[in-house]
Amino acid sequence: xxxxxxxxxxxxxxxxxxxxxxxxxxxxxxxxxxxxxxxxxxxxxxxxxxxxxxxxxxxxxxxxxxxxxxxxxxxxxxxxxxxxxxxxxxxxxxxxxxxxxxxxxxxxxxxxxxxxxxxxxxxxxxxxxxxxxxxxxxxxxxxxxxxxxxxxxxxxxxxxxxxxxxxxxxxxxxxxxxxxxxxxxxxxxxxxxxxxxxxxxxxxxxxxxxxxxxxxxxxxxxxxxxxxxxxxxxxxxxxxxxxxxxxxxxxxxxxxxxxxxxxxxxxxxxxxxxxxxxxxxxxxxxxxxxxxxxxxxxxxxxxxxxxxxxxxxxxxxxxxxxxxxxxxxxxxxxxxxx
Amino acid sequence: xxxxxxxxxxxxxxxxxxxxxxxxxxxxxxxxxxxxxxxxxxxxxxxxxxxxxxxxxxxxxxxxxxxxxxxxxxxxxxxxxxxxxxxxxxxxxxxxxxxxxxxxxxxxxxxxxxxxxxxxxxxxxxxxxxxxxxxxxxxxxxxxxxxxxxxxxxxxxxxxxxxxxxxxxxxxxxxxxxxxxxxxxxxxxxxxxxxxxxxxxxxxxxxxxxxxxxxxxxxxxxxxxxxxxxxxxxxxxxxxxxxxxxxxxxxxxxxxxxxxxxxxxxxxxxxxxxxxxxxxxxxxxxxxxxxxxxxxxxxxxxxxxxxxxxxxxxxxxxxxxxxxxxxxxxxxxxxxxx
Numbered sequence: 001x002x003x004x005x006x007x008x009x010x011x012x013x014x015x016x017x018x019x020x021x022x023x024x025x026x027x028x029x030x031x032x033x034x035x036x037x038x039x040x041x042x043x044x045x046x047x048x049x050x051x052x053x054x055x056x057x058x059x060x061x062x063x064x065x066x067x068x069x070x071x072x073x074x075x076x077x078x079x080x081x082x083x084x085x086x087x088x089x090x091x092x093x094x095x096x097x098x099x100x101x102x103x104x105x106x107x108x109x110x111x112x113x114x115x116x117x118x119x120x121x122x123x124x125x126x127x128x129x130x131x132x133x134x135x136x137x138x139x140x141x142x143x144x145x146x147x148x149x150x151x152x153x154x155x156x157x158x159x160x161x162x163x164x165x166x167x168x169x170x171x172x173x174x175x176x177x178x179x180x181x182x183x184x185x186x187x188x189x190x191x192x193x194x195x196x197x198x199x200x201x202x203x204x205x206x207x208x209x210x211x212x213x214x215x216x217x218x219x220x221x222x223x224x225x226x227x228x229x230x231x232x233x234x235x236x237x238x239x240x241x242x243x244x245x246x247x248x249x250x251x252x253x254x255x256x257x258x259x260x261x262x263x264x265x266x267x268x269x270x271x272x273x274x275x276x277x278x279x280x281x282x283x284x285x286x287x288x289x290x291x292x293x294x295x296x297x298x299x300x301x302x303x304x305x306x307x308x309x310x311x312x313x314x315x316x317x318x319x320x321x322x323x324x325x326x327x328x329x330x331x332x333x334x335x336x337x338x
Numbered sequence: 339x340x341x342x343x344x345x346x347x348x349x350x351x352x353x354x355x356x357x358x359x360x361x362x363x364x365x366x367x368x369x370x371x372x373x374x375x376x377x378x379x380x381x382x383x384x385x386x387x388x389x390x391x392x393x394x395x396x397x398x399x400x401x402x403x404x405x406x407x408x409x410x411x412x413x414x415x416x417x418x419x420x421x422x423x424x425x426x427x428x429x430x431x432x433x434x435x436x437x438x439x440x441x442x443x444x445x446x447x448x449x450x451x452x453x454x455x456x457x458x459x460x461x462x463x464x465x466x467x468x469x470x471x472x473x474x475x476x477x478x479x480x481x482x483x484x485x486x487x488x489x490x491x492x493x494x495x496x497x498x499x500x501x502x503x504x505x506x507x508x509x510x511x512x513x514x515x516x517x518x519x520x521x522x523x524x525x526x527x528x529x530x531x532x533x534x535x536x537x538x539x540x541x542x543x544x545x546x547x548x549x550x551x552x553x554x555x556x557x558x559x560x561x562x563x564x565x566x567x568x569x570x571x572x573x574x575x576x577x578x579x580x581x582x583x584x585x586x587x588x589x590x591x592x593x594x595x596x597x598x599x600x601x602x603x604x605x606x607x608x609x610x611x612x613x614x615x616x617x618x619x620x621x622x623x624x625x626x627x628x629x630x631x632x633x634x635x636x637x638x639x640x641x642x643x644x645x646x647x648x649x650x651x652x653x654x655x656x657x658x659x660x661x662x663x664x665x666x667x668x669x670x671x672x673x674x675x676x
Contacts, residue, residue: 043500097465101458120439123461124498127435130465131492134472138484146476146484154469160462162381
């Protein structure tokens with residue numbers, strides 16, 4: 001007579017990134033070593049600026065995806081460590097440039113590099129890290145991986161410019177917004193996951209599965225981030241609630257509330273976002289409207305939709321601890337808001 | 339009885355970039371087509387910003403170097419066109435970021451992109467062009483060329499950060515300064531020239547020759563630029579005389595004049611450059627000191643020194659119109675100040 005553990009138990013448990021962290025631990029140590037070494041330079045300011053951001057406690061989800069996506073197919077060399085480091089450098093370079101573009105003072109609860117070393121250093125150290133990322137990819141020598149990651153670099157920048165063009169335009173549709181986050185966030189998740197099967201030299205079907213997993217995980221991740229900006233507590237987030245609102249950033253909770261609102265509500269949104277009336281009192285009103293029209297819960301529902309697609313992308317693969325860990329990460333990303 | 343043309347005739351003639359322009363004309367048409375196509379995007383702001391700078395009348399010396407350095411060894415494919423375009427995109431991305439870093443309002447006599455579209459667009463469109471540059475290199479498929487150009491991308495950014503660290507420090511030596519311009523300017527000239535023999539699949543000796551030619555040409559080019567900043571007329575330069583001085587930039591004419599000056603002169607330089615007293619009256623005084631201590635003529639002499647090294651780097655190669663054109667470019671770069 002065995003003990004029957006009901007399946008629901010798993011559902012009730014909070015999903016965790018821990019299985020992925022544990023499985024990739026020894027490879028992530030190699031990634032962290034490589035990060036320190038490749039962010040080094042005789043020009044002292046470079047490691048100072050780079051390490052400020054690198055050591056600021058990001059989850060390093062993207063490089064873990066690359067490691068897991070290679071190990072999932074039995075890869076055992078060191079190409080995945082170099083590509084994972086490249087992916088993290090691309091991400092760090094983007095953050096350095098983003099903080100300049102958004103004029104942000106705080107990231108993950110710490111002062112941004114630009115407030116300490118200035119915009120100049122942030123732009124240039126970002127450029128340096130991007131250059132180092134490409135050198136590591138070249139060192140791996142896979143033209144396919146280079147193709148995937150260099151295309152992602154273009155697409156990310158294109159997405160950021162697109163976001164700039166739609167900024168403060170309340171007529172932005174959900175589809176417009178999806179195009180932005182697909183490019184600026186999900187493309188790097190997709191590339192990070194896709195280069196795993198590439199270095200593992202597995203089938204094209206596996207490559208497409210991991211790319212789809214990464215893309216949809218990235219969409220879910222960004223949508224949940226957008227919800228957290230209106231719902232998380234300041235200490236958890238490392239930034240203040242309503243930062244997006246104050247910066248006039250249009251995210252899905254705002255898009256839904258605007259489109260579902262009354263003409264008066266829409267006037268409020270236009271004055272707040274397009275007109276820059278985004279002070280404390282208006283933030284309170286915005287939060288009220290977002291709640292009234294289900295802006296947060298329905299954004300979470302959209303995130304769950306993409307999470308399901310990510311899960312199904314991996315469905316044909318045989319069961320393994322790696323597969324389970326990658327699937328649990330989907331729920332982990334979404335559970336951050338529940 | 340033949341007509342003897344004295345060798346000196348050639349020396350008296352002003353050296354010109356025209357032979358290089360003529361020889362590369364049909365390939366440069368392909369480069370220009372590719373520039374337009376690869377700077378294109380559905381995101382309208384991208385081609386707007388990119389074309390503003392791309393169409394602003396730069397000489398496109400760097401892509402011509404790549405084309406000539408490949409054709410010199412009989413190359414006839416299209417890889418050199420793609421790499422030449424990559425090189426120009428890397429250069430354009432650097433200029434976009436430089437104008438943000440230097441807070442410049444004018445380049446080549448036109449408003450900079452950042453004054454029209456803002457710092458944000460300049461940073462991001464620069465990132466996009468860099469991404470597109472890498473995609474074209476990947477498309478060529480030469481890991482050696484990718485290695486050379488991705489290393490150059492890192493080195494350029496490192497040089498820019500180094501320049502930031504030594505900025506406004508009057509104890510900067512000539513060697514410090516050479517390290518900066520070797521990285522921020524000469525490295526791209528060297529890479530542009532080196533990828534020519536790489537795609538032409540010629541000997542390692544030829545590759546080293548062209549790299550050395552490019553590196554030393556780049557040093558000469560930058561030193562002459564520094565002289566022009568204190569000596570050219572505003573309309574020729576597209577910027578005002580003394581821009582470097584006003585921005586507190588330390589270049590070789592200043593380094594020489596500072597080190598050769600009296601203690602009083604050195605106090606003047608420190609107050610002007612480190613203390614920011616760089617208004618019109620002080621510019622006049624600075625120009626006087628630079629002239630008194632031979633700051634311009636001796637910087638030109640240094641440029642000629644590197645020009646000679648560049649010429650000797652090509653000496654072992656058989657005579658050809660390509661070789662002559664590349665050598666004449668050295669004199670052309672230096673003659674800009676004479």
